[in-house]
Amino acid sequence: MSKQAIVIGAGFGGLAAAARLRARGHQVTILEAGGQAGGRARAFESEGFHFDAGPTVITAPYLFDELFELFGKDRRDYFQLVPVDPFYRVVFPDGRSFDYVGDDERLFAQIAKFNPADVDGYKRLVEHSRRIFDVGYTELVDADFSKFGDMMRIVPDLVRLRAYKSLYGLVARYIKDDALRQVFTFQPLLIGGNPFRVPGIYLLIHWLERKWGVHFAMGGTTAIVQGLTRLLGEVGVDLRLEAPVERIEVQNGRAKGVLLADGTFLESEIIVSNADPAMVYTKLIDAAARRKHSDASIARKRYSMSLFVGYFGTKKTYPDLAHHSILLGPRYRGLLTDIFDRKTLSEDFSLYLHAPTRTDPSLAPPGGESFYVLSPVPNQASGIDWSVEGPRYMDRILDALDAEHLPGLRDNLVTDFHVDPTYFEGELRSYQGAAFGLEPTLRQSAYFRFHNASEDVAGLYFVGAGVHPGAGLPGVLSSAKVLDRVVPAPATKGRVLSLPEAVSA
Numbered sequence: 001m002s003k004q005a006i007v008i009g010a011g012f013g014g015l016a017a018a019a020r021l022r023a024r025g026h027q028v029t030i031l032e033a034g035g036q037a038g039g040r041a042r043a044f045e046s047e048g049f050h051f052d053a054g055p056t057v058i059t060a061p062y063l064f065d066e067l068f069e070l071f072g073k074d075r076r077d078y079f080q081l082v083p084v085d086p087f088y089r090v091v092f093p094d095g096r097s098f099d100y101v102g103d104d105e106r107l108f109a110q111i112a113k114f115n116p117a118d119v120d121g122y123k124r125l126v127e128h129s130r131r132i133f134d135v136g137y138t139e140l141v142d143a144d145f146s147k148f149g150d151m152m153r154i155v156p157d158l159v160r161l162r163a164y165k166s167l168y169g170l171v172a173r174y175i176k177d178d179a180l181r182q183v184f185t186f187q188p189l190l191i192g193g194n195p196f197r198v199p200g201i202y203l204l205i206h207w208l209e210r211k212w213g214v215h216f217a218m219g220g221t222t223a224i225v226q227g228l229t230r231l232l233g234e235v236g237v238d239l240r241l242e243a244p245v246e247r248i249e250v251q252n253g254r255a256k257g258v259l260l261a262d263g264t265f266l267e268s269e270i271i272v273s274n275a276d277p278a279m280v281y282t283k284l285i286d287a288a289a290r291r292k293h294s295d296a297s298i299a300r301k302r303y304s305m306s307l308f309v310g311y312f313g314t315k316k317t318y319p320d321l322a323h324h325s326i327l328l329g330p331r332y333r334g335l336l337t338d339i340f341d342r343k344t345l346s347e348d349f350s351l352y353l354h355a356p357t358r359t360d361p362s363l364a365p366p367g368g369e370s371f372y373v374l375s376p377v378p379n380q381a382s383g384i385d386w387s388v389e390g391p392r393y394m395d396r397i398l399d400a401l402d403a404e405h406l407p408g409l410r411d412n413l414v415t416d417f418h419v420d421p422t423y424f425e426g427e428l429r430s431y432q433g434a435a436f437g438l439e440p441t442l443r444q445s446a447y448f449r450f451h452n453a454s455e456d457v458a459g460l461y462f463v464g465a466g467v468h469p470g471a472g473l474p475g476v477l478s479s480a481k482v483l484d485r486v487v488p489a490p491a492t493k494g495r496v497l498s499l500p501e502a503v504s505a
């Protein structure tokens with residue numbers, strides 16, 4: 001098998017894929033459309049404030065460590081991770097708050113504050129989440145689901161663990177208090193899932209957070225992206241920015257190479273796409289070369305919601321604030337129905353507020369703080385005109401924060417700007433502007449998600465949020481591990497290279 005491999009996209013999935021392919025001896029070129037690596041994890045700078053654009057909650061840090069270990073390196077020589085406590089503070093509209101923390105005694109006390117009877121239910125819930133994790137994560141997160149038989153193999157476990165039921169339904173069996181039910185079900189929103197529809201298997205996120213904790217990278221998530229790109233440079237991966245791929249050339253059902261927007265053609269029989277599979281199939285591959293993934297079948301799938309993210313810097317600090325706050329609005333299920341199903345922009349909202357300067361003050365000028373505020377909104381199937389609604393929506397959010405959570409915000413704003421679903425659709429090239437690719441539902445998970453190895457084009461592989469296991473950093477980093485199972489290793493004189501040989505090759 002050829003040694004050359006091309007990776008389309010430098011999101012976390014693409015960077016991890018490049019590392020894994022390189023460690024197996026491939027000559028790797030990453031082609032990234034944008035001017036920065038990181039994809040959703042790119043950074044913005046304004047008026048001396050640093051903003052991570054996307055992921056901020058770092059879980060399962062071992063998945064990063066592994067990428068450095070592939071080359072005998074220590075991740076701590078590249079970037080530092082620090083634990084965040086509380087993991088999140090959940091604030092309710094009536095002013096009550098819940099600190100979601102990692103140690104039992106403090107967590108039980110938080111639960112008892114809301115409903116003492118739910119402490120016992122929580123103990124059973126957490127045990128259930130551990131059992132789901134043992135199957136859904138330990139056994140399946142980096143499994144190859146190319147064949148229907150791979151799916152059938154897990155059905156008995158799913159049934160036994162009731163992991164096919166909705167996450168909310170599963171949690172509600174153990175927890176009676178309505179506010180606590182929200183505390184233990186909002187997590188899938190960070191990977192594009194509606195808690196009322198996402199299968200109970202996603203309860204594993206709770207155990208994952210308890211097991212490895214919630215971390216933050218000093219310098220922001222950008223520091224992780226920089227650490228990974230430095231590593232890739234050291235081991236000879238070629239990263240090309242502002243190199244959008246316009247077409248994947250297919251001959252007789254085989255990938256032959258990619259055509260760049262500037263007309264350059266790069267030959268390769270192994271192409272790993274970190275770009276959204278729905279966009280790759282519909283925009284980069286000739287319809288004649290696709291049997292399974294027609295435009296119509298791709299249009300029938302259900303795509304995750306999108307996001308509105310406001311970034312702002314203040315010349316004032318808010319020392320009482322937690323690093324991660326979930327600011328819940330008055331409605332839960334109704335709001336989610338507006339976003340996922342009715343696809344309307346509601347008057348009320350629930351927000352995630354990121355205050356990284358609580359952990360790393362260097363991300364803002366002295367005496368100031370840098371923030372982002374995220375609101376799940378309908379994807380582009382809504383028809384909302386964001387050029388009109390975007391600025392209004394930002395104003396409404398800033399007003400609500402000023403009135404309820406960040407007093408004096410308006411008077412102390414130094415900079416503010418926002419991104420909306422048009423950013424996900426345009427700059428990040430995501431189908432329907434979905435922030436997390438395909439919506440994680442039972443019928444779009446594992447075998448039923450886009451496959452890591454294309455069924456239509458031999459030599460084409462996928463990593464990232466659109467494929468198994470799905471969105472979120474643990475998901476996309478694990479998707480790159482699936483490559484080890486599906487991409488043939490390059491052979492040298494009939495044998496597979498050893499790791500030291502591969503790196504020096």
Ligand SMILES: Cc1cc2nc3c(=O)[nH]c(=O)nc-3n(C[C@H](O)[C@H](O)[C@H](O)COP(=O)(O)OP(=O)(O)OC[C@H]3O[C@@H](n4cnc5c(N)ncnc54)[C@H](O)[C@@H]3O)c2cc1C
Nearest residue numbers: 009011013033039040054055056057245275464465472473
């Ligand atoms: C605002 C926000 C907050 C989030 N918070 C968290 C969090 O706290 N924790 C967490 O774990 N997850 C979080 N997530 C989810 C997580 O960020 C994503 O699931 C993950 O980063 C997606 O990575 P990916 O590998 O799929 O690639 P992406 O980040 O989607 O990158 C894909 C790359 O491919 C490039 N590309 C696309 N098409 C082409 C082409 N034709 N040619 C060349 N390049 C192309 C794009 O420019 C992009 O750089 C968040 C997401 C968002 C949007």
